[in-house]
Amino acid sequence: MKKTSGNKIRLGIFVSAGIVLFIVGIYFIGERQQMFSKTFNISGIFKDISGLQIGNNVRFSGINVGVISDIQQVTDSTVKVDMLIDEDSRKFIKKNAKAIIGSDGLMGNKLVIITPGEPGKPMLADNDCIATAQPVSMDEILMKIKVTSTNAAEITGDLSSIIKNIRDGKGTIGKLFMDSVFADNIDKTLVNIKQGAGGFKQNMNAASHNFLLRGFFKKKKKDKDKEKDEKNKN
Amino acid sequence: MTSDSKTIDNKVSTETNTDSENSYKKSLVGFFEDITLLTKFSLRFFKEVFKPPYEFNELVRQSYLIGYKSFPLVAITGFIMGLVLTIQSRPTLAEFGAESWLPAMVAVSIIREIGPVITALIFAGKVGSGIGAELASMKVTEQIDAMEVSGINPFKFLVITRVLSSTLMLPLLVIVADTIAMYGAYIGVNLKGDVTFQLFFSQVFEKLDFSDVFPAMIKTFFFGFSIAMISCYKGYNSNKGTEGVGESANSAVVIGSLSIFILDMIAVQITSLFL
Numbered sequence: 001m002k003k004t005s006g007n008k009i010r011l012g013i014f015v016s017a018g019i020v021l022f023i024v025g026i027y028f029i030g031e032r033q034q035m036f037s038k039t040f041n042i043s044g045i046f047k048d049i050s051g052l053q054i055g056n057n058v059r060f061s062g063i064n065v066g067v068i069s070d071i072q073q074v075t076d077s078t079v080k081v082d083m084l085i086d087e088d089s090r091k092f093i094k095k096n097a098k099a100i101i102g103s104d105g106l107m108g109n110k111l112v113i114i115t116p117g118e119p120g121k122p123m124l125a126d127n128d129c130i131a132t133a134q135p136v137s138m139d140e141i142l143m144k145i146k147v148t149s150t151n152a153a154e155i156t157g158d159l160s161s162i163i164k165n166i167r168d169g170k171g172t173i174g175k176l177f178m179d180s181v182f183a184d185n186i187d188k189t190l191v192n193i194k195q196g197a198g199g200f201k202q203n204m205n206a207a208s209h210n211f212l213l214r215g216f217f218k219k220k221k222k223d224k225d226k227e228k229d230e231k232n233k234n
Numbered sequence: 235m236t237s238d239s240k241t242i243d244n245k246v247s248t249e250t251n252t253d254s255e256n257s258y259k260k261s262l263v264g265f266f267e268d269i270t271l272l273t274k275f276s277l278r279f280f281k282e283v284f285k286p287p288y289e290f291n292e293l294v295r296q297s298y299l300i301g302y303k304s305f306p307l308v309a310i311t312g313f314i315m316g317l318v319l320t321i322q323s324r325p326t327l328a329e330f331g332a333e334s335w336l337p338a339m340v341a342v343s344i345i346r347e348i349g350p351v352i353t354a355l356i357f358a359g360k361v362g363s364g365i366g367a368e369l370a371s372m373k374v375t376e377q378i379d380a381m382e383v384s385g386i387n388p389f390k391f392l393v394i395t396r397v398l399s400s401t402l403m404l405p406l407l408v409i410v411a412d413t414i415a416m417y418g419a420y421i422g423v424n425l426k427g428d429v430t431f432q433l434f435f436s437q438v439f440e441k442l443d444f445s446d447v448f449p450a451m452i453k454t455f456f457f458g459f460s461i462a463m464i465s466c467y468k469g470y471n472s473n474k475g476t477e478g479v480g481e482s483a484n485s486a487v488v489i490g491s492l493s494i495f496i497l498d499m500i501a502v503q504i505t506s507l508f509l
Contacts, residue, residue: 004295011298014305018406021413022451028439029447055443 033067038087041069042124044099044112044132049079052101052110058083059102060114065089068112083112085124094121095128101135275393275467282387283394292395300361300396300462301403305410311356312411315348316340316418324426333427337434338441340419346446349412351498354457357404358490362465365396366486369469370479378470393470397462404458405451445509453501460497461490 030036033055049071058066066085074080085093094117102113114130124130165171169178176182208217320340327333369392372378381388420434429437465486472478 007298007302008294011294011302014302015297015406018409022409025409025413025442025447026444028435029442029444032439033444 032064034084034086039066039084040087040090040124040126041082042085042126042128042130043080043082044130045074046079046081046101046132047077047134048101049081050101050103050110050135050138052081052112056109057104057111058085058114059111060085060089060093061116063089065114081112090123092116093124093130094118095124096121097124097130099130099132271471272464272467275470276463278389279394279397279463282390283398285390287390289391289395292391293399296395297399297403300399301406304357304360304403304407307356307360308353308407308411309414311352312349312414313418315352315411316344316415316420317422318418319343319348319415320419320422321425324422334437336423336427337419337429337437340422341416341438341442342446344415344419345412345442346450347498349415350408350450350454350457351494353408353411354404354454354461354494355491357400357407357458358461358487358494361400362461362486362490363483365400365462365465366469367479367483369393369466370472370482373470373472374475374479389470393466396466397459400462401455401458404461405454408451408454445505449501449505449509453497456497456501457494460493464490464493 027036052068052071054068054071056068057064058068066083066089068081069084070080070082072080072082081099083099093114096117098115098117100113100115101110103110166174166177169175207213320336323339324333324336327336327339369378372392378388378392381391416435416438420429420431423429423434468482468486468489472482474481
């Protein structure tokens, strides 16, 4: 008899534990879907929802604040997306907040990202329609990449013809790199400049000893010395 | 002489062919007969389950034996299931740099599929064979007939209680196995990584949905029902002496396990139709 009642207690504990575990699991899943918390409803009209589904998250400042509760095609080019938002977040979402469809990481699920509105504006009311911005779709990005790659192909084509011209010694840069006569001329010019600079130095030396210009050079030397003294003092 | 021996050879081979054909026919007929009898047996269950008297005490005793006594086996299996699945999945996910998806991936595969099916298979092995052997030995030793004579409805007392308790206990065992498997997965994740308990479970519940949990739970009721029903049928209709006891226990496990996979396939098809 005692054994039977002990077995019943054990069975009771086992059954209760199983049911409690199930309820806890259901609670946590339900809580993520805003089932047990106070929520309010908002909606947004999009042209293209890029595969958004019912149950996807709504994110505000990087925090999941709600879920997509319904998606309806309104006209041929507009889709109405209903969102259930946590009541606690209502005070932060202003009337001029904007909703954009984004994705969770590179391969993650689609989600709605709400950007905060300007401070001081009134809060969103229940069943309000939030402004939306069209997201940059993957197709658009691919189109842009295509244009960029076409441009890059043209640029590399031009570059290769320029390099060919340089190799053939055409143009100024081509001559500079490839023409040995041109290089000799530059070499000679540099020698001439060097000689000219030496002669100019001699002329300046002679000028500094000339009585007409001696005063100017002395004044210049004095200013220089003065500047040096001040620097040393500091 | 030669032609005579040829004729005998031909006769023998024809006889062997006829024998094998007959045995195939017999087993095929037996298979369809079994299906008909099993369906009748199940219909009898639905007819009698709501009729009083209710064997409540026997139901509790069977639930204790079928449910509570299976708990350690299911718990160990669940733990190893979670741990091994996590360890095995890690290298593939690591190739994509998606190790952070490990908890969610393991949770979805355990809750949706592996948890219910593996637990049901273990359950079929332990409980199915037990019921099959027990009822078959009762049948062979004429205890079932004795019950009928003494005014107790053996179908109510033996079959209904076992089928009901199995149907109710398997879902509970699956819940416990899934929970323990998630704990095993948590340990598996932390063998080569560093994920806190809270982060692990928040990642698990982030990806789980009601559409993952409810179909998986509903199918476990059917698994439990079919395991017990097949085992009871095999035991209740055993009539080959002591040899039949072993055969009943064996076929209860084999057909019970097969029925789990068939039911699982149907369940997946139905789920994918609606979700």
